Amino acid sequence: MLKGYLKTRAALVEEMMDSLVPAQGVQPPIIFEAMRYSLFAGGKRLRPILLMASAEAVGADGKQFLHVASGLEMVHTYSLIHDDLPAMDDDDYRRGKLTNHKVYGEGIAILAGDGLLTAAFQAILEQPGIDAGVLLAVAQEVATASGAYGMVGGQALDLISEGKMINSDTLCFMHRAKTGALFRGAVRSGAILAKADPEQLAALTRYSEQFGLAFQITDDILDVVGTQESIGKPVGSDEKNQKATYVSLYSLEQARMMAQTAVDEALAALSVFGPTANVLRELVKQLIARDH
Amino acid sequence: MLKGYLKTRAALVEEMMDSLVPAQGVQPPIIFEAMRYSLFAGGKRLRPILLMASAEAVGADGKQFLHVASGLEMVHTYSLIHDDLPAMDDDDYRRGKLTNHKVYGEGIAILAGDGLLTAAFQAILEQPGIDAGVLLAVAQEVATASGAYGMVGGQALDLISEGKMINSDTLCFMHRAKTGALFRGAVRSGAILAKADPEQLAALTRYSEQFGLAFQITDDILDVVGTQESIGKPVGSDEKNQKATYVSLYSLEQARMMAQTAVDEALAALSVFGPTANVLRELVKQLIARDH
Numbered sequence: 001m002l003k004g005y006l007k008t009r010a011a012l013v014e015e016m017m018d019s020l021v022p023a024q025g026v027q028p029p030i031i032f033e034a035m036r037y038s039l040f041a042g043g044k045r046l047r048p049i050l051l052m053a054s055a056e057a058v059g060a061d062g063k064q065f066l067h068v069a070s071g072l073e074m075v076h077t078y079s080l081i082h083d084d085l086p087a088m089d090d091d092d093y094r095r096g097k098l099t100n101h102k103v104y105g106e107g108i109a110i111l112a113g114d115g116l117l118t119a120a121f122q123a124i125l126e127q128p129g130i131d132a133g134v135l136l137a138v139a140q141e142v143a144t145a146s147g148a149y150g151m152v153g154g155q156a157l158d159l160i161s162e163g164k165m166i167n168s169d170t171l172c173f174m175h176r177a178k179t180g181a182l183f184r185g186a187v188r189s190g191a192i193l194a195k196a197d198p199e200q201l202a203a204l205t206r207y208s209e210q211f212g213l214a215f216q217i218t219d220d221i222l223d224v225v226g227t228q229e230s231i232g233k234p235v236g237s238d239e240k241n242q243k244a245t246y247v248s249l250y251s252l253e254q255a256r257m258m259a260q261t262a263v264d265e266a267l268a269a270l271s272v273f274g275p276t277a278n279v280l281r282e283l284v285k286q287l288i289a290r291d292h
Numbered sequence: 293m294l295k296g297y298l299k300t301r302a303a304l305v306e307e308m309m310d311s312l313v314p315a316q317g318v319q320p321p322i323i324f325e326a327m328r329y330s331l332f333a334g335g336k337r338l339r340p341i342l343l344m345a346s347a348e349a350v351g352a353d354g355k356q357f358l359h360v361a362s363g364l365e366m367v368h369t370y371s372l373i374h375d376d377l378p379a380m381d382d383d384d385y386r387r388g389k390l391t392n393h394k395v396y397g398e399g400i401a402i403l404a405g406d407g408l409l410t411a412a413f414q415a416i417l418e419q420p421g422i423d424a425g426v427l428l429a430v431a432q433e434v435a436t437a438s439g440a441y442g443m444v445g446g447q448a449l450d451l452i453s454e455g456k457m458i459n460s461d462t463l464c465f466m467h468r469a470k471t472g473a474l475f476r477g478a479v480r481s482g483a484i485l486a487k488a489d490p491e492q493l494a495a496l497t498r499y500s501e502q503f504g505l506a507f508q509i510t511d512d513i514l515d516v517v518g519t520q521e522s523i524g525k526p527v528g529s530d531e532k533n534q535k536a537t538y539v540s541l542y543s544l545e546q547a548r549m550m551a552q553t554a555v556d557e558a559l560a561a562l563s564v565f566g567p568t569a570n571v572l573r574e575l576v577k578q579l580i581a582r583d584h
Contacts, residue, residue: 021440026440026441027445027449027465028445028448028449028452030448030452031440031444031445031448032440035440078406082402082403082406085399085402087397087398087399087401087402088399088402105379106379107377107379107380107451108448108451108452109379110374110377110379110380110402111374111444111447111448111451113406114370114374114405114406114409114439114444115439115440115444115445115448117406117409117410118409118435118438118439118440118444119435119439119440121413121431121435122432122435122436122439125428125431125432125435126432131424132423132424132425132427132428133424135424135428136417136424136427136428139413139417139431140414140417140418143410143411143413143414143417144414146410147406147407147410147411147414148313148318148323148324148327148407148410148411149318152323152403152406152407152410153319153320153323153407155403156320156322156323156400156403156407157319157320159399159400159403160320160322160400173319
């Protein structure tokens with residue numbers, strides 16, 4: 001059931017992104033081409049899906065919010081393009097395809113990221129059918145999650161920590177900012193769009209934080225035990241880049257237990273919801289089972 | 293009179309930016325430090341001032357809109373940081389100071405730009421005292437001006453045109469996107485915030501487009517006839533980078549005439565306004581007189 005849901009929703013997001021960042025009639029074509037190259041490089045569209053599933057937990061139809069949902073995917077994609085640059089992680093492959101700067105050069109790749117971040121806000125601000133005050137709150141939510149207080153700050157901390165010993169508090173702060181903040185922003189945006197009451201919003205926020213933690217820990221585990229084929233990039237890149245991870249700081253077994261605990265706590269946070277939250281439940285459970 | 297106005301307004305913008313991107317109590321400090329390094333490297337704050345002066349032409353108090361005004365300066369500053377990177381213009385100096393990546397390294401400079409772009413939207417979306425629908429329209433205006441349909445697109449066109457012969461149409465399109473769009477967005481945002489009627493908005497839009505043109509032509513002229521001391525960066529960098537400019541495509545004398553025509557047309561566009569538009573009049577006239 002979840003598989004069909006994910007496929008249908010991802011297709012809707014891709015259709016919306018195709019119209020938001022068009023291939024035809026744009027000038028100069030190269031920048032739109034570069035933006036589209038990474039947008040359509042085959043992600044799971046996890047952040048848009050979290051937004052829609054969160055809105056559905058509250059009782060709304062998640063498909064109503066495709067502009068905001070697509071905006072989140074565009075923020076995520078921009079961060080990957082910049083993350084892969086030689087001055088950052090210096091990765092040649094992403095999801096099994098050449099990274100943006102390997103195809104278009106560093107200058108265009110930087111601009112493609114800039115263009116996507118801006119287009120993300122444009123998409124969010126153009127979401128139809130939503131009260132202007134609610135939409136402002138959602139756009140602020142995404143901005144806070146994406147900027148120096150969230151994802152960008154986490155990325156900076158990651159960059160300056162390379163090759164250094166960091167303690168578990170710093171690792172936790174870094175991941176909460178670098179990957180956790182945008183998951184949290186996605187889930188909270190869905191809840192706000194669906195007019196969640198304060199108790200529901202608090203429950204979904206707790207869910208999103210544990211989801212982010214489980215995601216990061218399993219990501220670190222996969223970097224050690226995965227295969228290049230299944231994860232689409234070279235295995236062991238964290239070790240190559242001398243990055244502190246949940247596996248390097250704890251043991252593989254401890255990391256697995258921590259991931260399980262985060263999943264359990266995410267599920268517990270959803271106890272205020274009935275079956276409307278079943279997709280969110282499945283999403284967090286499958287993090288542990290995934291191989292990519 | 294204009295000098296005092298500019299000084300006071302620039303100080304207000306700097307005060308606001310100081311509170312929007314704080315130096316203390318932030319984590320990790322390095323990213324905020326890098327953002328602030330370029331924010332407080334001494335610009336003229338021309339875009340925020342255009343926004344405020346435009347609102348004043350319509351009869352509002354421009355100082356009410358400092359959040360949006362500062363957001364524009366943050367967009368401008370992020371574009372300078374990314375523009376100066378080795379993969380783009382590869383400049384070591386900007387306004388007489390080392391460029392961001394020369395101080396903080398390329399990775400942090402890219403992230404500082406990303407952080408500023410995001411913080412710009414955050415600032416705009418937090419502007420108090422404005423109807424949510426109006427604020428959404430302003431944020432959309434800024435997003436359109438900054439992204440692939442505006443500044444980022446122009447920058448990409450500039451990048452792929454280096455060392456190539458381009459015709460005057462392409463040069464004009466490039467500058468309208470690269471620098472013109474943000475001036476236009478600044479003036480239109482001020483007008484929209486001040487609740488300009490359609491005739492006023494159209495007049496201010498025409499003004500802003502001619503302002504942008506006059507600005508770019510005089511910028512190209514200064515790159516040839518200015519001194520490093522007065523413009524704060526090496527003279528002749530356009531020629532070094534084999535960039536087509538208004539001076540390389542036309543003659544110096546023709547470029548001066550074109551700048552004068554743009555100024556005259558900008559002034560003509562303001563004919564629907566009385567003395568409330570005097571600051572806008574002075575601002576465009578001084579473009580021709582400037583030496584930096």
